[in-house]
Amino acid sequence: xxxxxxxxxxxxxxxxxxxxxxxxxxxxxxxxxxxxxxxxxxxxxxxxxxxxxxxxxxxxxxxxxxxxxxxxxxxxxxxxxxxxxxxxxxxxxxxxxxxxxxxxxxxxxxxxxxxxxxxxxxxxxxxxxxxxxxxxxxxxxxxxxxxxxxxxxxxxxxxxxxxxxxxxxxxxxxxxxxxxxxxxxxxxxxxxxxxxxxxxxxxxxxxxxxxxxxxxxxxxxxxxxxxxxxxxxxxxxxxxxxxxxxxxxxxxxxxxxxxxxxxxxxxxxxxxxxxxxxxxxxxxxxxxxxxxxxxxxxxxxxxxxxxxxxxxxxxxxxxxxxxxxxxxxxxxxxxxxxxxxxxxxxxxxxxxxxxxxxxxxxxxxxxxxx
Numbered sequence: 001x002x003x004x005x006x007x008x009x010x011x012x013x014x015x016x017x018x019x020x021x022x023x024x025x026x027x028x029x030x031x032x033x034x035x036x037x038x039x040x041x042x043x044x045x046x047x048x049x050x051x052x053x054x055x056x057x058x059x060x061x062x063x064x065x066x067x068x069x070x071x072x073x074x075x076x077x078x079x080x081x082x083x084x085x086x087x088x089x090x091x092x093x094x095x096x097x098x099x100x101x102x103x104x105x106x107x108x109x110x111x112x113x114x115x116x117x118x119x120x121x122x123x124x125x126x127x128x129x130x131x132x133x134x135x136x137x138x139x140x141x142x143x144x145x146x147x148x149x150x151x152x153x154x155x156x157x158x159x160x161x162x163x164x165x166x167x168x169x170x171x172x173x174x175x176x177x178x179x180x181x182x183x184x185x186x187x188x189x190x191x192x193x194x195x196x197x198x199x200x201x202x203x204x205x206x207x208x209x210x211x212x213x214x215x216x217x218x219x220x221x222x223x224x225x226x227x228x229x230x231x232x233x234x235x236x237x238x239x240x241x242x243x244x245x246x247x248x249x250x251x252x253x254x255x256x257x258x259x260x261x262x263x264x265x266x267x268x269x270x271x272x273x274x275x276x277x278x279x280x281x282x283x284x285x286x287x288x289x290x291x292x293x294x295x296x297x298x299x300x301x302x303x304x305x306x307x308x309x310x311x312x313x314x315x316x317x318x319x320x321x322x323x324x325x326x327x328x329x330x331x332x333x334x335x336x337x338x339x340x341x342x343x344x345x346x347x348x349x350x351x352x353x354x355x356x357x358x359x360x361x362x363x364x365x366x367x368x369x370x
Contacts, residue, residue, distance in 0.1 A: 011121055018123025026117075026127040030056045057116060057127075065109045066134035067169070068117060068126070068353075073133040076155075080162030083130040083366040084356060087159060087168055088137035089152050092335075093145045094174030094212040098302040100335035105137055105169040107300070107336035107345040108352075115349060122319075124357035130366045132356075135159070145209055149178040156182030160328060163367060165359070167352055170332030172302065173201055176215030176287050183327050184222050189282030192229035193219065194273055194321050196314065197289040198237050198305040202253065203244035212302070212333070215287075217247055227251035229281050231273040233317060234258050234292035237305040258309055261317065270320035283327035288318065288351050290333050290344055297347065300339025311347055315354055322355045325364040329355055 002020035031049040038051030054062040057069050066072045067086040079085040088105025117127035138155045140148040156179045159166040184191045206213040220227040230253040254276045261269040277284045295304035331348040359365040
């Protein structure tokens with residue numbers, strides 16, 4: 001067993017010991033594939049795992065930007081061959097102020113090239129633990145919100161029904177309704193929702209349409225998605241329309257503000273969220289709106305609001321609420337045209353990676369885990 005001295009901090013010691021136990025077979029397969037498909041490197045290259053054409057993670061600045069440089073699977077009929085399926089929902093017809101989230105999937109994929117597949121603190125290497133496919137994007141209809149909803153619901157339903165874990169790259173938050181619809185139709189029981197946001201998103205209509213301020217009104221109208229199992233973390237500020245607040249009160253959703261979560265502590269806040277979301281449900285969907293973070297960390301979003309979570313607070317909560325398992329997840333409201341150095345998209349990628357690693361650590365991934 002690899003010796004690790006006791007001068008490290010406890011989390012660091014765990015990380016060092018965990019890394020020593022991780023396999024490298026996934027990396028070796030990737031390197032062999034690169035040499036087969038991308039030609040062996042030039043004679044002057046000393047490291048003979050480097051191909052002539054980039055066909056894997058390295059170099060991070062090269063290659064075609066799928067999510068985390070995972071394989072692009074053009075035949076979506078094969079998505080069930082993978083543990084995780086990433087799909088984009090490039091939709092911003094539901095925005096009511098700053099648009100641009102139709103470019104969110106591109107932005108998330110692009111900056112995901114910055115990451116490797118290994119988390120130091122979590123002791124997980126996704127390349128060694130799960131198979132991930134990038135299915136590309138749903139064909140949304142820019143001039144028609146309802147047809148786009150149908151397309152998104154159809155795509156998510158296909159992925160969830162295949163047995164792959166769906167990771168949806170938004171897109172504005174109006175997609176929360178069709179993504180939940182696509183999952184709920186497969187369940188014999190109820191579906192809970194854990195929703196990170198600064199805004200309640202529960203009013204019936206906005207500007208006379210089902211916009212990004214309305215997904216949970218319509219999702220909780222589905223027969224097996226009760227409003228009592230909708231938990232909303234981070235709500236607050238000066239952009240919470242009163243019609244939505246009224247609906248949340250009447251339908252008895254559960255709201256925890258940033259102050260609530262901070263003063264309760266992450267452990268207690270997560271326990272409350274899980275207790276509510278899982279009460280009598282078969283599964284739980286995670287919806288993460290990047291604007292739940294303080295505006296200083298997410299300039300690239302449609303409705304930035306000061307006073308939100310710090311990144312480490314949100315990441316801690318996301319990991320905790322993912323521990324019992326999830327039906328799937330979405331990251332929404334990344335608007336690259338308003339971003340600075342891709343930092344908004346970067347936090348979205350980090351949320352996805354941390355959720356997947358947490359599911360691996362707790363035996364929910366790969367498929368067939370505990």
